Amino acid sequence: MASLSDFVKAYDVRGLVPEQLSPQVATAVGAAFAEVVVLPEGHSGIVVGHDMRPSSPELSAAFADGVTSRGVDVAVLGLTSTDELYYASGALDRPGAMFTASHNPARYNGIKLCRSAARPIGQETGLAEVRDLAQWLLDSPTGLFAPTRGRGTVEAREVLADYAAFLRSLVDLSGIRPLTVVVDAGNGMGGHTVPAVLGTAAGLPELPLTVVPLYFELDGTFPNHEANPLDPANIVDLQAAVVHHGADLGLAFDGDADRCFVVDADGTPVSASAITALVAAREIERARAAGDTEIRVVHNVICSRAVAEVIREHGAQPVRARVGHSYIKADMARTGAVFGGEHSAHYYFRDFWFADTGMLAALHVLAALGGQHAPLSALVAGYERYPSSGEINSTVEDAAAVADTLRAWASVRQAGIDELDGLTVTSPGQGGPMWWFNVRASNTEPLLRLNVEAADRETMEHVRDEILGLVRAGARGGHESERSHD
Template sequence: MSQTATTAMTPKMIYNIYIFEFNLLISYNIIIEHLILKVNNMLDENIFKAYDIRGVYPDELNEESAKNIGRAFIKYTRAKTVLVGEDARVSTPALRKAILSAIQESGANIIFANQLTTPMFYFAVVDSKVDAGIMITASHNPGKYNGFKMVWGDATPIGEGSGMEEIKKLAIENIEIKKSKNNTPGEITKIDIKEKYIKKILSLVRISEIKSMKISVDAGNGMAGIILPRLLKQLPQLNVENLFFDIDMSFPNHEANPVKEETLKTLKKSIEQSDAHFGVAYDGDADRIGFLDENGEFIRSDFIFCAILPKLLSKYPESAILYDLRCSKILPEEIKRLGGKPLMTRVGHAFIKKQLSASNGAGAAELSSHFYFKDFYGVECSDLMLLYLLIIVSENNKPLSKIIAPFKKYMQSGEINFEVKNKNKKITEIKNKYGKKTKNYSNIDGIRLEFEEDGGLWWWFNVRASNTEPLLRLNIEANNKDLLEKKLAELTEIIEK
């Protein structure tokens, strides 16, 4: 038998073991509770996009993240007064309450402009002479989404490369940006800028030049419905077919996206039935606007911008006009023909606005139907774009399809999306295959390569990665249909293999 005998435990020893295990269990539970609290308060980094903050409510974006973002916004901008506007999504009141609370606790005053479109928000920020602004919106995204657009007091956007990274870092750290004991909570003032906004945009054109005509307008149940009735009231010479002007951002009739053909069916039918001169479609927050001609055919935004170029360049001769790298070659050709200076930009409102300001340009167009104007602080104004087009149609005294026809010189693929796991690797593969053959190469947004072929033929393509999804976006243009189809098949095979 072993000499090492098991020592019998005394009652005191057993008691001490129980006490130790009990304390260990309490500590374990405290740690678990702390981790759960930390996870619940943790920000989803993916909501921070290149141009704004956007996510599904409440899974990706909720009240706690709104508070963190609000505190980070004030910490970064050092704003003393902030203008806040909002759209009409179901989740907006909860996010508004959270972000207003955070801004107030940080000591900043708030001017609350209530529900408005994004162009109205930009106007309100500049007109109110605040330090910065926040718009609660997820643009055209489905109703389950919400988000924040952030700007400085001159409506300059806060995005990638202009403050978004810093705000993201502060918000994620939750900097425990704790409220200073010396902070006095900010005050809230409410304003209504609808009439001032209408007065502003009407001051930029001569509405007396608009002749009597009939148009169909689809507000898509979005925020355009809050201002269009007041604006159209100022244009009694128009006979307007109103579609979905009631605001309901669950979007019960169709997605409010003016560049998707499937969302335009009702508008096409309205044009046909009412014999309208043209049709108009707005997106959810009304910073984008699309157009259909009298035949119900969708008009690309680069073509429609070509139509109003004479107005912009007569007002600002020899000025720079910007266009994103997906636009047709016809747009820079028209800019040059009319004496302007074409400047290509990357995709995204934050980047375009920065370059438009730096170049002192007269305006800019994005293929996604964003239109920017020097007269309107260098930001989007869909309502101003509508007024310009009404004047152009009135002056030409012919159908919109005839006005647009000269700009349809070349063939386009339209933007095609491909699901790709490793986007950067695929872009590098395409670059390696085509890079040595190109006439012009640009990498300002993905890659854009131009080529010349025998017999005076040419083509170009752009491949860029989506900022939010595992997608590659492809655009091709050529001056020959067979060449376009050949190159589209060629690139599709490379991307999909």
């Protein structure tokens, strides 16, 4: 029998199919979700969606079977992006479940769970209880299929047009100049949502956009490249197509289309921190125009220092948070923040139930670019202020020992230390160049992640190499990469 602790992660479920995540496991998780989350909050129904992976229809149907066994109704959305699922949860005020493994290879699948109004569920906010009850149901001879009340119903529900119209209502695209945009959906759910949001299929006004599609065919085997645009290898086709078509920009979405990545007209990637700063500035001004006086924006510990600087320059308060959607959403709800951004290209909006939507971030980029005549590279230049290392991953034998070594290193140099998420060390501020680094364990993989930023490239490279040497002294097998999946 599967041990759920092996693949129930910090803020979602993600495992191999069927070795870990099988239809039987999905049924148990569905029943546990109904018992732990849905019924105690007084809800009679949930929404369920799935991505284009071959295993997703069967797993989502098994999950719905577990939910209905507890007397809870299920609205089945069918093929859905994760942010479309969040829209349904918010608009219908129902808990939800999305079957996707995001950027992971085809042999994986997973479940992202949320409370009503797209409120997050993580290990500390209910996921551990769902896991433990599901495990008990799997281990019990009769528990899984013993209904405690009348069976719930299953009905199909279509929300794509409403989702598209809602997003378009949040960003004013009227009057933008004509733009050519290449969109790489990576055979993921962006191929489902981009035509609806940027097109006229939902009865929306036509936009002055020429969209050049790449890999819009829904195919969970990912025949062209992995649906993880954080890996530079997976945006090579997008970069080439932008240059070939003379496009103004390129957009890439991950497998479940909740993250958006941007390249400029030269095919150069724009950092997620720069997009966070750009969108933050727009959302701050939008909130101020609506009468808000105390405006906050959340960013995670890995974002560039430029993000907090831009937030302050626009008269708002930055709020620093842990990496991960459940933490960002919780901090946004607690502080009433108008926007939140992560280095991994997750973007969160107060007007979208504090949930993440790459599509809404893309609309902001299009509106900002189309509202003036400079190229995207010039538009974001003021947000790309400091050289950074990117995220460098290492497999280590003893992460705690590495952290102790780095604390000692920082103490000798009288550097600042905080441990909000992993270990962040900042330069002493005694007249030398600014630098900071963060080392943290991944929430989704057995890796230690290093990020370094500094006032100039020479300082960044010096700090990077010195710290990386200390980290790799504890490395097992020398596994390093610059791919981030959190």
